[in-house]
Amino acid sequence: MQIRKAKYLIRAVALLALTFSLASAYDPGPLQDCCVFVNGKFCNDPKLTSANDFFFSGLNVSRSTSNPLRSNVTAVNVDNLARLNTLGISLAHVDFAPYGLNPPHIHPCGSEFIIVLEGTLYVGFDTSNGDGNRLFTIMLYPGDVFVFLIGLIHFLLNVGNTNAIAFAGLSSQNPGVITIANAAFQVDKNLVEYLQKQF
Template sequence: MKGVHFPVTAVALLVLAFATLLASASDPSPLQDFCVAINNTDSAAVFVNGKFCKNPKLASANDFFSDKLRYPGNTSNPVGSIVTAANVDDIPGLNTLGISFARVDFAPNGLNPPHTHPRATEILIVLEGSLYVGFVTSNGDGNRLFTKVLYKGDVFVFPIGLIHFQLNVGKTNALAIAGLSSQNPGVITIANAVFGSNPPINPDVLAKAFQVDDNVVAYLQKQFWYNNS
């Protein structure tokens, strides 16, 4: 029995159609924490996954510009670091483009505490100093820790959603620039979210989760959890 032969163009079209089907089968990436549906739009504000767009004929160069990353941030705080973001709230032209940046300044021994970006992968380049950086994989991967000491010019990637951190291990100030794959990547600092939530998480939940005494949880919840971003 002779095999059936498809023209190359037909096979290519089938592959393209299948790839398009797969690409359209998933939800678009969220650009905010949630979007509660409402039926009556006359009595409530409407928040969309992104921002409304201005008439392109009214756009100017300033819509695509920011000088925020030019200036060093103030690292005189409990963690010794400060993050200066340049996202769609600062640069309107970033809307729908899926990218943003951040400047991270570190004092000696300064820490950008363990945190996660729920909507973005991050790529970090060190401009000055040396940083000990790392991320932890998900539960299914065994919570493996990947770390590296970075020096001037080095680059490191933090995959989307994974907990990661940066610590200045040098004796001088350090500076890094981060690129993120979302116009609004979001940030959740782990300690702040767990022990500084509003209202506080029930201490019994945290005591059992961390397997510590209730007094330890109460102490941690009373601390001031500084937000460096």
């Protein structure tokens, strides 16, 4: 009888472990130093790998903020630094003109932390996707760090009359980005009216 119970226990634990591993939406661990084809990305033959496969240049260069948002994000992810494949990390340089905005957006596949290098940023996130519609905001100055959790709507606004620069680190090789304004406001007027009538 004890052996039978032990078998059921082992099967239950194995089933739970399998369920957890299938439900996990995070990047896989770095199982190998050089890959052939993982996560839909081709990699070099390990014999042909060079230092350039691990290299990206120019992240220190500010980019143009001559756009309606007065900001610019230079991302370094698996699409422009292929060796990030399977590492579960990426980063970005964010430039802000005076009063520039990185509008409300989410990263569906990774958490983000930012470090302010220059300027003053007003940042925040909303927990409407999680814990009761709370808005958390704070003013950041050079040297300050702030964290945005995976999937939460967040924004960054340069509140100063000088340029601002921040660096961001993300917990995914390709965290994705969905700008809420673009997703929310490109809805057909008839659909909006229909939805309003439902309430």
